[in-house]
Amino acid sequence: MKIESIEISHHRLPLDPPFRASWDGRDRTYFDSTIVRVRTDEGLEGWGSGDLMVGFEGHEELFIGWDPMRIERHFTVLSHIDFHYGRCWPLDLALWDLMGKISNQPVWKLLGGRHDRVNAYASSGTLRDAEAIADTALQRIEEGFKAMKIRFHRGDWRDDIKVLETIRNAVGDRLELMVDCNQGWRMPWDVEKPWQLKDALQVARELEKIGVYWMEEPLYRHDNEGMKQLRAMTDIRIAGGEMTRDLSALEGIIHDRALDVIQPDAALVGGITGLRRIAQLAEASGVTFTPHTWTNGPGVVANLHLSAGVGDVPYLEFPFDPPEWSLARRDFVMAEPLDINANGELMMTDKPGFGIDLNEEMLKKTRLK
Numbered sequence: 001m002k003i004e005s006i007e008i009s010h011h012r013l014p015l016d017p018p019f020r021a022s023w024d025g026r027d028r029t030y031f032d033s034t035i036v037r038v039r040t041d042e043g044l045e046g047w048g049s050g051d052l053m054v055g056f057e058g059h060e061e062l063f064i065g066w067d068p069m070r071i072e073r074h075f076t077v078l079s080h081i082d083f084h085y086g087r088c089w090p091l092d093l094a095l096w097d098l099m100g101k102i103s104n105q106p107v108w109k110l111l112g113g114r115h116d117r118v119n120a121y122a123s124s125g126t127l128r129d130a131e132a133i134a135d136t137a138l139q140r141i142e143e144g145f146k147a148m149k150i151r152f153h154r155g156d157w158r159d160d161i162k163v164l165e166t167i168r169n170a171v172g173d174r175l176e177l178m179v180d181c182n183q184g185w186r187m188p189w190d191v192e193k194p195w196q197l198k199d200a201l202q203v204a205r206e207l208e209k210i211g212v213y214w215m216e217e218p219l220y221r222h223d224n225e226g227m228k229q230l231r232a233m234t235d236i237r238i239a240g241g242e243m244t245r246d247l248s249a250l251e252g253i254i255h256d257r258a259l260d261v262i263q264p265d266a267a268l269v270g271g272i273t274g275l276r277r278i279a280q281l282a283e284a285s286g287v288t289f290t291p292h293t294w295t296n297g298p299g300v301v302a303n304l305h306l307s308a309g310v311g312d313v314p315y316l317e318f319p320f321d322p323p324e325w326s327l328a329r330r331d332f333v334m335a336e337p338l339d340i341n342a343n344g345e346l347m348m349t350d351k352p353g354f355g356i357d358l359n360e361e362m363l364k365k366t367r368l369k
């Protein structure tokens with residue numbers, strides 16, 4: 001069997017009302033998704049999504065005519081494209097979907113089939129006042145979630161601590177709480193400085209009192225030494241690495257034990273092929289691996305298969321903060337949204353590949369080019 005074509009399409013969902021992401025600073029009035037379809041000469045199609053495939057155009061010929069099952073070879077070419085151009089890992093995801101369809105197996109089983117379900121945590125995206133977030137947290141418990149991630153805003157962190165105390169008082173021990181400090185990276189227009197170690201340490205001491213499960217991105221992304229020191233000075237798990245671009249940098253973080261929780265995203269770095277190595281290396285080194293998934297629905301699904309197949313994640317990120325970030329928005333390219341069961345779990349199925357279909361009608365309506 002050979003790869004016959006690779007087709008890429010770009011789609012834009014208008015967001016009205018806009019989505020105000022806590023880490024952005026600008027209202028988001030639309031949500032873009034790119035779909036990569038790989039077809040074989042026998043009529044099978046795999047697809048992936050999650051990043052915009054910047055710089056891929058013109059490289060199709062490096063894959064056409066090849067056996068789609070030669071995934072490690074394709075990974076090597078994609079890593080070279082990543083070095084020279086953009087992050088084109090959705091093609092790796094599409095190839096995994098295709099390999100599943102060729103072998104009539106779900107991706108999570110091709111990867112090893114370690115777990116048939118994964119706990120989800122509700123990853124919030126917007127800032128609300130204390131009472132409103134406490135109500136939201138209670139709602140998440142009703143829906144079945146066992147964990148939720150709260151965003152800090154970028155004024156005085158003491159205000160965020162007050163919000164967090166209100167949430168803890170409302171939910172008691174019924175919900176694990178994570179905190180994303182979002183100090184690791186910035187949008188291109190945002191030049192505000194990140195926290196330094198002593199800022200992060202003061203926050204960590206407050207989070208200890210509130211019993212927070214992990215503290216995410218407390219320092220700038222390259223400050224591995226700072227992370228390591230912070231780890232040593234607090235009981236709170238330190239998490240990060242969601243936008244780290246290189247597998248070697250992730251390996252370095254694990255080797256140095258700079259984080260307790262490492263969060264690379266298969267749609268943004270290394271694809272499933274690269275991150276399955278990182279998941280295993282992390283586990284062997286006593287570092288928790290649990291992917292970032294804040295791209296789009298198919299990005300969540302790909303990281304879910306990786307997590308179920310090879311990982312041992314305590315909770316997987318499930319971007320969910322309606323009405324601003326609803327399943328309908330997040331999963332607009334998918335025929336059916338991905339949702340948790342009443343126990344807060346994402347259940348794996350035996351459908352081949354990633355087991356999801358595209359919403360072709362919606363894709364037609366939202367197509368840019």
Ligand SMILES: [Mg+2]
Pocket residue numbers: 180216217242292
């Ligand atoms: Mg994050």
